[in-house]
Amino acid sequence: MSELDELYQEIILDHNKNPRNFHKMEDANHMADGYNPLCGDKVTVYLHLDGDVVSDISFDGKGCAISTASASLMTETIKGKTLDEVKTMFESFHDLVTGRKDPMKCEVCVGKLKVLAGVRQFPMRVKCATLCWHTLKAAIESNEDEFVTTE
Amino acid sequence: MVTAENALSIKEWNRSASELDAYKLRDDFPILKRWVHGKPLVYLDNAASSQKPQAVIDAIEKVYTDSYSNIHRGVHALSQECTSAYEEAREKVQNFLNAAHSKEIIFVRNATEAINLVVSSYGRTNLSRGDEIVISAMEHHANIVPWQILCQQTGAVLRVAPMTDEGELQLDEYKKLLNDKTRFVSIVHISNALGTINPIRDIIAAAHDRGVPVLIDGAQSAPHTSIDVQELDCDFFVFSGHKLYGPSGIGVLYGKTEFLDSMPPYQGGGDMISYVSFEKTLYNDLPYKFEAGTPHIAGAIGLGAAIDYLTSIGLDSIAAYEQELLEYATRALAEIPEVRIIGAAKEKAAVISFLIGDIHPHDVGTILDQQGVAIRTGHHCAQPIMDRFGIPATARASLAFYNTREEIDALIAGIKKVIEVFG
Numbered sequence: 001m002s003e004l005d006e007l008y009q010e011i012i013l014d015h016n017k018n019p020r021n022f023h024k025m026e027d028a029n030h031m032a033d034g035y036n037p038l039c040g041d042k043v044t045v046y047l048h049l050d051g052d053v054v055s056d057i058s059f060d061g062k063g064c065a066i067s068t069a070s071a072s073l074m075t076e077t078i079k080g081k082t083l084d085e086v087k088t089m090f091e092s093f094h095d096l097v098t099g100r101k102d103p104m105k106c107e108v109c110v111g112k113l114k115v116l117a118g119v120r121q122f123p124m125r126v127k128c129a130t131l132c133w134h135t136l137k138a139a140i141e142s143n144e145d146e147f148v149t150t151e
Numbered sequence: 152m153v154t155a156e157n158a159l160s161i162k163e164w165n166r167s168a169s170e171l172d173a174y175k176l177r178d179d180f181p182i183l184k185r186w187v188h189g190k191p192l193v194y195l196d197n198a199a200s201s202q203k204p205q206a207v208i209d210a211i212e213k214v215y216t217d218s219y220s221n222i223h224r225g226v227h228a229l230s231q232e233c234t235s236a237y238e239e240a241r242e243k244v245q246n247f248l249n250a251a252h253s254k255e256i257i258f259v260r261n262a263t264e265a266i267n268l269v270v271s272s273y274g275r276t277n278l279s280r281g282d283e284i285v286i287s288a289m290e291h292h293a294n295i296v297p298w299q300i301l302c303q304q305t306g307a308v309l310r311v312a313p314m315t316d317e318g319e320l321q322l323d324e325y326k327k328l329l330n331d332k333t334r335f336v337s338i339v340h341i342s343n344a345l346g347t348i349n350p351i352r353d354i355i356a357a358a359h360d361r362g363v364p365v366l367i368d369g370a371q372s373a374p375h376t377s378i379d380v381q382e383l384d385c386d387f388f389v390f391s392g393h394k395l396y397g398p399s400g401i402g403v404l405y406g407k408t409e410f411l412d413s414m415p416p417y418q419g420g421g422d423m424i425s426y427v428s429f430e431k432t433l434y435n436d437l438p439y440k441f442e443a444g445t446p447h448i449a450g451a452i453g454l455g456a457a458i459d460y461l462t463s464i465g466l467d468s469i470a471a472y473e474q475e476l477l478e479y480a481t482r483a484l485a486e487i488p489e490v491r492i493i494g495a496a497k498e499k500a501a502v503i504s505f506l507i508g509d510i511h512p513h514d515v516g517t518i519l520d521q522q523g524v525a526i527r528t529g530h531h532c533a534q535p536i537m538d539r540f541g542i543p544a545t546a547r548a549s550l551a552f553y554n555t556r557e558e559i560d561a562l563i564a565g566i567k568k569v570i571e572v573f574g
């Protein structure tokens with residue numbers, strides 16, 4: 001597979017075209033906006049946390065194929081997971097896309113997120129893949145008491 | 152199919168259409184021989200920064216190998232040689248812009264610093280609450296943010312002249328914005344995101360009718376069209392060396408003497424004083440009043456070499472050749488149904504912002520890069536323009552006189568590859 005084919009795999013193109021969990025969440029209790037000032041991309045991550053379990057997650061915004069697919073895959077992967085599991089996943093995913101970890105060795109913890117491993121050949125695009133995760137982290141840390149929906 | 156024969160005929164065509172021989176001039180730029188990802192480099196990101204001819208590289212090397220020393224400070228031979236090379240560079244810039252005096256040429260780091268200098272020095276002294284500054288809807292962030300900071304500090308108000316869907320400044324609306332409160336006009340000559348060439352003669356004349364000074368952001372115009380600041384009658388003109396085939400870290404502020412003389416220093420330090428005591432300091436004369444500290448000596452000399460190089464080709468030939476290349480590229484892009492060009496001003500420089508279907512420009516940039524084609528993607532430091540067109544970003548090909556039709560063909564082939572990947 002060429003580097004380009006590895007980057008733009010079918011699954012990624014599919015998640016870009018038909019992003020999963022791509023909507024605003026009316027009853028979210030955590031939320032955060034993420035920006036990539038380099039390209040003007042914006043993503044909003046909505047969370048519904050029950051205790052320390054991600055009972056629901058969604059996102060919306062505008063971004064490139066890599067950032068859209070990454071966010072879509074992220075929402076699929078972490079729904080139902082505990083915050084501790086999410087934290088470990090983010091770390092493994094980060095190692096994967098920055099090339100610090102061999103994609104073959106990551107299988108257990110990141111599952112289908114490993115289709116994004118192609119990003120490691122494109123240092124300028126790593127931020128595209130990680131933007132949604134940083135935003136997720138901000139959403140988790142956002143204060144539930146201060147949280148006001150825009151409705 | 153491109154055969155050796157018809158490739159040659161394209162070359163001949165190119166030569167006959169304009170006096171400028173891009174194929175020959177390319178040899179002056181060592182970096183253009185590079186390959187990227189196994190393909191010959193096709194460098195179409197000239198609006199961000201342009202490549203350097205050997206003459207500039209040599210000039211910089213010569214400073215450091217032959218005569219480097221600090222300037223304006225020593226009686227020894229090296230200091231004298233270096234000082235005169237630095238001051239010669241100033242004269243080259245003076246001639247390049249046709250400024251009346253060399254003391255009207257201030258060396259700064261880049262266009263951004265030149266604008267900040269005017270904003271801080273002229274702006275803070277002359278503007279107060281309720282005063283108005285007029286800019287356009289197609290400014291680079293460098294000509295927006297410094298004015299916004301000034302507005303926060305002084306209570307002045309920023310007014311923005313709108314543009315049409317084609318990306319042309321609405322001159323009548325601009326004129327309506329000028330009123331008794333207008334204290335400054337600061338407008339881009341050529342838009343880096345749209346390629347639009349603004350009618351700066353009319354813009355300047357309308358402001359002057361009301362006694363309002365005008366700054367022209369020439370970051371994109373100085374490298375591509377000849378400039379005569381006396382004929383334009385602008386009060387300030389700024390540009391960056393690195394976009395003009397010169398070194399980065401050196402830029403120019405031109406200002407009319409009457410303004411520069413009355414303005415307070417921008418930064419304090421060495422070189423900008425004539426006498427210092429703890430009680431009182433006398434500032435140096437122009438241009439040194441605005442050049443505090445040791446400047447980018449080799450940068451200024453390298454810029455001088457870039458100017459010599461450009462002048463030897465001729466800015467008019469460059470502009471004519473780049474227009475032909477722009478037309479060729481625009482026509483080729485128009486043949487791809489998925490491509491939408493953003494910016495269709497009648498007067499346009501060789502900058503083409505475009506979108507391919509709903510494919511994000513970032514993905515376009517990555518795939519083109521794999522074909523060896525370097526373009527810029529993003530908001531091009533002009534986010535308000537993106538908002539104006541309701542898009543997050545564009546892909547942008549910006550051309551220089553060393554680009555060729557074959558390189559445009561490579562761009563087109565790359566775009567077809569993008570469409571293929573995204574189905």
Ligand SMILES: Cc1ncc(COP(=O)(O)O)c(C=O)c1O
Pocket residue numbers: 198199261262263264291293294339341342343368370371391532
């Ligand atoms: C129109 C315009 N103005 C100002 C600038 C700022 O130039 P610099 O970053 O060299 O200061 C640029 C650079 O992209 C530009 O295109």
